[in-house]
Amino acid sequence: MATTISTYSRNDYINFSVLMVLGFLIIPMTVNSDYWFTSILIPWLCLALATIGQQVIMGYTGQLALGAAGFMAAGAFACFNLILRVDGLPFFGALIISGLIAAAIGIVFGLPSLRIRGIYLMVATLASQFFIIWVIDKFGWFKNYDSSGIITAQDIVIFGRPYTSPVDMYLVILVVVTVMTILAINMARGSTGRNWMAVRDMDVAAESMGVSLLKTKIQAFAISSFFCGVAGALFAFTYLKSLEPVAFDIKLSFKILFMCILGGLGTINGAFIGAGFILLFPVLLNYLGNNVFHGAIDATIISALEQVVFGVLMIVFMIYEPLGMARLWENLKQRFFKKKDK
């Protein structure tokens, strides 16, 4: 699982500016339908952010963790309570603090990773998944003693201006995701990321070269759950618009795992590709079901088929391209824009 590390080229800056212009100017100005914002762009960015969190722990540090949704729930409910209980706390402040709270929980549940790996660690992280959801569900304080079980999320208010329309919320998310993605890319490229990868590729060798396993693993868990926590808060406040522990069940964790693996382990753009694919493929299937087969296929069967396709893809990628779709994309680029490569 080699990841190439190089300095930024001029190309990277051009790509970055193109993406920024596209994200901040062209999409808000040209896309008119709310459907695109509320059902595709907003969940895509939120889940991509959570997938980056999963990438940090799984793709870069090589720890099989399966609890992303639990940390997302922690972040979401932390954000809800912070805005509810702390007067005058700005939204971004609440977002950062909820990320930190998720990170603190991540450190606790990351501790077993110092002694165990592989499927053993997976079970330990499953413990975090079930435990966090249970705590939120059973202790009324987290839900502000709301008995209906579904709590409406507060409006996002930044400098006194409410951001409630789909385009507004999209822009808020885009700012957060952009900043955090740049952070993630830089961490992955710097000494932090090199330590992660050293631990992933061979932990004993890394340790003998002076990389502290304790520090690296705990740091990776903290950063991973920070990303998941922020993503969870955004997901609840903009996409779900409500807070219910059930939304963050084990299925969501599996979904994020799939996004991470199919997108390409150990790549940041893989997080976006994988999240996009897992999110858009069901939309495509539903479209086919409604417009090509005219509803002849039952919706439950379509969602079952979608599961089959994800499973098959997982197996096929493991066999033929363990580095996922991000790698396919790289190969395509290589083929069509052959440059004098370094």
Place this chain on the structure above:
Amino acid sequence: MGSEILFFFEVLVGGLLAGTMYSLVALGFVLIYKASATFNFAQGAMVFFAVLSFVGFMELGLPFFLAFLVTIGLMVVVGLSTERLVLRPLMNQSEDTLLMATIGLGYVLEGLAQAAWGVEVRRLDLGIPDFPIMFIADSIGIFISALDLTAGAVAAFMVISLAVLFTQTKIGLGLRAVADDPGAASSIGIPLKHIMLLVWSAAGVVALVAGCLWGARAGVQFALVDLALKALPVLIIGGFSSIPGAIVGGLIIGSTEKVLEVYIGPFFGGAIEGWAPYVLAVFFLLKRPEGLFGEKIIRRV
């Protein structure tokens, strides 16, 4: 006073017997792990797939035993295709890669089962009532469900026959040889393909039996997959490569979660069954990572 102790025993026995149901799921997992060193994450999905197909065949009008046989045939086909399409291309890959591939396999099986048979919850009537046996209730004063007792007996039977298969027969010797070193085993003429097929089929049969018992208790539905996840803590406590470990692990998990639920659960609003096994497994991991009966893992640099 006496009734309180009786009640404790009732909870304990109920937990122990329910634990054997976890053991049955774990058993299929151990079988595959022993023979191919693969963590088969799809075992839970196999349980769901098997029992849903079984109920589906019965709904089509097949009699009980014929449906059972057809489902076993189907599970052999599943095992065969898994070996051919998933495991063989991934030979000599890292454990983590295989694990992820079996997660994919689990998704495929869950999806196929639901696409073929639908998603509604079905009842499965094995003819064994899930009620306390009056005879035992009258003589000792403990209420034990007949279904639980059957599950315990079935699990005991399966463990004994599998243990005999592994230790007393030539096939078992072959199985252990393959698990130890597939290359060396095939070079001395052990038919690798047949062994793999046998193991996956056996795991399929175990999955079907486990699925029938679970289905009779909780209904045949998707939630069985989540229940089957609890086989993982069972395995961690018992050790991944030990058949008796799967049973003992199941008993420990089953009894602990029931006792905790009944005596400590009410203080926290209940439902601690959902996470208690995992937390218990984590504590076990910190103390004894190889499980009670597992082989010590030695990692070489």
